[in-house]
Amino acid sequence: MSLITLTTDFGTKDHFVGAVKGAIYSELSEAKIVDITHEIAPFNITETAYILKNSYKSFPKGTIHIVGVDSELSADNKHIALELDGHYFVCPDNGLISMIASEIKPTKIVEINIHDRIESSFPVLDVFVQVACFIARGGNLTVIGKEIKAFKKLIEIQPKVNQAQNQIIGGVVYIDNYGNVITNISKKMFNDIGKGRAFKATARRYSFSKIFTKYNEVADNSTHENHQYDGHKLAIFNAAGFLEIAIYRSNLDTVGGASSLLGLGYRDAISIDFYNETTPDFTPIS
Incomplete structure (x- = not known):
């Protein structure tokens, strides 16, 4: 059974969380989905970093964490997938991983490159779900992206x-x-x-x-x-x-x-x- 967590600023009023869960089950029917929170203040990267740092360790190794906060793709906001402390994170490269990675360095980081096959204004649904399910099926990170050595650091977190x-x-x-x-x-x-x-x-x-x-x-x-x-x-x-x-x-x-x-x-x-x-x-x- 694959364990996938969701951390977003979507709230629960709209259809976004339900759509993401439905897409995961469509890709991977045996998945187990856990909501960490959907009440992050909109676009608040620092708050996301704090919540992730203090929740991910409670999950078993191999858990895949989808993070949907400030996730719109741009030249300055790439999408990455990484392995860190035995866990996998699929998230935007906007600095939210800084607080975790300040003490434990990632084993591998890739810049997701499947966007040329997917046009989307909702990347958590259309991109992050596919990446997470690929990892859950045992896929290698280097298949979904080019390996990179660095991630964006959020100075205000330190x-x-x-x-x-x-x-x-x-x-x-x-x-x-x-x-x-x-x-x-x-x-x-x-x-x-x-x-x-x-x-x-x-x-x-x-x-x-x-x-x-x-x-x-x-x-x-x-x-x-x-x-x-x-x-x-x-x-x-x-x-x-x-x-x-x-x-x-x-x-x-x-x-x-x-x-x-x-x-x-x-x-x-x-x-x-x-x-x-x-x-x-x-x-x-x-």
């Missing part, structure tokens, strides 16, 4: 390090269903640069000198009821290992989320400044 000033400058790459604000600063980078020193993380006019490992650590369970801490802001390394600014027990219908309450949005800057451990007013990293 945070910057200012060694001289002991500073990491990152940005907001995703806002989740709870309104939590996720940055591109990883726990690994934080530890590598910080080396256990005191720090201050700054997001707009808000600052944090402690980063939690669980949301409920913000509540002092020994003396208070947890609900007394509802609405408190906190910084945490989330399950994906990225710095997140959150509101404890956030509810977008009542309390609100970090994005709305703190005025933080996509691409907003987040900085971390590190200090000597003896600097007062800062809590050393545990």
Whole structure:
């Protein structure tokens, strides 16, 4: 059985998702299709990269991931298929693969060249489905395209390090269903640069000198009821290992989320400044 995932910005109101699934089953009736999400913000490559990075590893090796975000073919937006970490990705070469490939290099990348046989304004349906099903049947990537060595890199996905000033400058790459604000600063980078020193993380006019490992650590369970801490802001390394600014027990219908309450949005800057451990007013990293 072939496992194929779909990640798109199509939404679910229109016919697009159903048409893509129908085309897959027409090509490969035994396929198993899993929807990762169809609610990517339109054309948001950074959001796509974050979701892919944190979902693909949960699938078994050999899974084929079709990614339909900003997928219209152009001279500057080629279509590629690649093997990476035992998985296959069929997607536009618009930088969305950057976040995954920053840590694990692709085994093989090809530029898809079947477009001369297919005229399409809906490449996910007409091209990506054919490529994915070809791979699922055991086809070699080099049959569908010319092997290339490089892919487009999205610079904004990677945070910057200012060694001289002991500073990491990152940005907001995703806002989740709870309104939590996720940055591109990883726990690994934080530890590598910080080396256990005191720090201050700054997001707009808000600052944090402690980063939690669980949301409920913000509540002092020994003396208070947890609900007394509802609405408190906190910084945490989330399950994906990225710095997140959150509101404890956030509810977008009542309390609100970090994005709305703190005025933080996509691409907003987040900085971390590190200090000597003896600097007062800062809590050393545990």
